[in-house]
Amino acid sequence: MNGVHDMGGLQGFGPVQLETDEPLFHAAWERRALGLTLAMGATGAWNIDQSRAARESLPPAQYLGSSYYAIWIAALERLMRQRGLVTADELAAVHQGTVAAAAAGPALRVLRAGEVDTALARGTPVSRPAAGPAPFAIGDRVRARNLHPPGHTRLPRYVRGHVGTVVGVHGAHLFADAHAEGRDEAQWLFTVEFSAADLWGPQGDPRDRVSVDAWASYLEAA
Amino acid sequence: MSAGHDHDHDSDHSHLGEMDLRVRALETLLVGKGYVDPAAVDRLIETYETRVGPHNGARVVARAWADPAYAQRLADDATAAIAELGYSGRQGEHMVALFNTPDVHHMVVCTLCSCYPWPVLGLPPVWYKSAPYRARAVIEPRAVLAEFGVQMPETTRIVVRDSTAEVRYLVVPMRPAGTDGWDEARLATLVTRDAMIGTGVARQP
Known part of the structure; x- marks a missing residue:
C-alpha cells in the first residue's frame, strides 16, 4: 500500500529532533503499550507482518498525527477487534478510561512471566528452506519492479523502477506481503544497493549508495 | 506521570x-x-x-576490535557471532554486521517503520522512529549526519542500509587510534549507540 508510513525521501519534516536525556519512555502508558503489544503478539493471534500492516493502514492523518506508541495501541485495538478478541463496546469503554465487566474471550496461548526471557531470546526467525536456487547472485544488476499493491508491502516507493546491484543474498525468508495475509510463503531475500544519484537525481550525492532488502518477486533482471 | x-x-x-x-x-x-x-x-x-541496551552491542564491537578471528566470524555470520556473547532473539533473528572503513561509512534507517537490532541496541530512540530521520536518511544522509555533528571526509562514501525486511544491521565503527593494548572492557567505553547505528563515530580516547 502506498501509505504515509513509506517515508523515504519525503521532504518538509524539518530537522531530526534530538533529545539530550533520551528517556526510553515519555509517559507511564508508553511502557505498558510496549509490554501489552509484545504480550498480545506472543499469543499468536496475529503475526508480525499483520501487526505492521495494522499500523501502516491507519488513516493517513491519524498515522502522521500520532506518537509512536499511540500508533501501536490503535493497531493493537484494531487487531483484537478484527479477531473478535474484544468488542466494540468494550473498546468504547476503554477509550473512556473505564472497563465494563470483561466478557470471556476465546482461549489464547498466554505468555507467562517465567517464559518471557526464553521467548525473547528465541525470537521468531523467518528464514525457511529455499524451494529452489537463488534467482540472483551477488553483483547481478536488478530492477525493483514498478509495483503498487493495495495490500501490505516492504518495497519502498523510492526504489521502484530503479536498477541496482545485488550486494547480499540472505536465503529464503517468509514473504512479508503474503505473511500479512496469513500465508506462509518463502522467497529468496536480497540486499540491493542503488546509486544515490540514480535514486534522487541532482539531489543525490554521486558518491553515496542506498540499499533495501528485497524479496525475489520485487525484482527482475536488468 | x-x-x-x-x-x-x-x-x-x-x-x-x-x-x-x-x-x-x-x-x-x-x-x-x-x-x-x-x-x-x-x-x-x-x-x-534495564537489561537489553547498547552496552550489549558495545561488547560485540569491542570484541571485534580486539580479536580479529571474532571480527571475521562477525563478518561471516553476525547472528552466530553475536549469540556467542549471549545476545539473540526478538528483532535480531537475522543479523548483519557492517564494518566502517576510511572509504565507506554505513548508516542504518528503517524508512517504513522502526526496524532496529533490539538484542544488541535495545529499543530505538525516538528520533530513529521519527518522520524526519526516516524521510531524510536516504535522500540526504550527509545533512542528517551533520545534525548529529558528524562530518565525513570528502573521500568517504556513505552507504545507507534501509532495513525493509527482518535483517537487522549493526554498524561496527572504526577503532579509534591511540587504543593499542586496551582490553575489551575499556574499548567498549568508546562505542556509542549512535556509532552502532552509523549516525556517529566511536569516541576518541
Missing part, C-alpha cells in the same frame, strides 16, 4: 493523562479476559529498560 496528582491544567498533560487511563483500562480488560499475564508485561518492560 505522577499517580494521584490531578492538578495538571496543561492540555498536553491532560492528553497524556487520557492515554494513561486508556491504556490502563485496556490492560485491565485484557487481563480480565485472560489474554495477558500482567507479570509478563512487567518482565517485558523491565527487560528493555
